[in-house]
């Protein structure tokens with residue numbers, strides 16, 4: 001299952017939107033690699049990229065929240081922490097043991113359900129907050 005970008009996912013902060021698009025592209029690459037039955041190397045490479053990029057992306061959002069004294073920063077940070085812990089657990093439990101099918105299934109679930117939900121609710125709230133203080 002792949003994800004396509006649409007305006008419904010925009011948080012109205014250009015830099016964050018661009019990073020979300022980059023994430024979605026990589027997630028789609030991961031699913032394509034699995035669908036095409038590519039070996040562990042392709043999947044491991046994409047996962048390596050994703051884990052670095054996600055950390056970079058979360059820190060971008062957290063910087064925005066800090067700079068503008070966003071009130072819900074702690075709740076937002078907790079969601080990021082949950083994602084990283086779950087992501088690492090899948091790596092440890094399955095990828096490290098070469099259980100590609102199980103790893104992909106669980107990553108699929110986390111990336112699509114968590115990310116889309118998080119963008120739609122939690123990240124959008126940053127955009128709404130910034131719009132309100134700037135107008």
Ligand SMILES: [Fe+2]
Nearest residue numbers: 061118122123
């Ligand atoms: Fe976020």
